[in-house]
Amino acid sequence: MSVSKKHFVLFALILLTVVAVSINAKAQTDKIEGLWYNDVKSAKIQITKESNGKFYGKVVWLKEPLKNGKPKVDEMNSDEKLRSRPRLGLPVLADFVKDGDNKYTGGTIYDPNNGKTYSCKMTYKGGTLDIRGYIGISLFGRTTTWSRAE
Numbered sequence: 001m002s003v004s005k006k007h008f009v010l011f012a013l014i015l016l017t018v019v020a021v022s023i024n025a026k027a028q029t030d031k032i033e034g035l036w037y038n039d040v041k042s043a044k045i046q047i048t049k050e051s052n053g054k055f056y057g058k059v060v061w062l063k064e065p066l067k068n069g070k071p072k073v074d075e076m077n078s079d080e081k082l083r084s085r086p087r088l089g090l091p092v093l094a095d096f097v098k099d100g101d102n103k104y105t106g107g108t109i110y111d112p113n114n115g116k117t118y119s120c121k122m123t124y125k126g127g128t129l130d131i132r133g134y135i136g137i138s139l140f141g142r143t144t145t146w147s148r149a150e
Contacts (some may be wrong), residue, residue: 032104032124035060039131039144045092055104057093059112076115087112096122109133 032055036045044061065071065088072087096107102124109120109131118133118141127148134141 030055030098031102032122032129035149036129036146037149038146041147044149045146047093053097055093055096055098055107056091059087059090059092062087074112074115076112078115093120093122096120 030049032047033049034047036047036057037043038045042063043059045057046060047055047057049055062072067073073083074085074087074090075083077083077085090110090112092110092112094108094110096104099105104122104124107120107122108117110117111133118135119138120131120133121138122132123130129146129148130143131146132138132141132143
């Protein structure tokens, strides 16, 4: 086999490997992973599945990132030590596990507008995600609908 044929075969093998890895990585992405607008489109939340198999979300964009000319911070947090942390990058969803095809349970949602954390469940509905935060049982809660931002 000539040198150019060997290079072509090597290139083809590398290309096939890259494509196979890309397809496999995409296939392993869960349907809720990605960017979501909150209910009033004032923030984008990036939802990811971490190595522990649970889903988490953090604020990655704010429509109004500044307050009085400075980056917004978590000023309503009940823990005074956390009040200076930036709203950008703020974790707001934690510890969700997939429970069936379209439900995610066992997690919490943090509301930076009041500094409180609530039990939470999520239901995937195609281009939307119903987020239900509650105290105790989900009957005593509120649902907001997030929309896909990608």
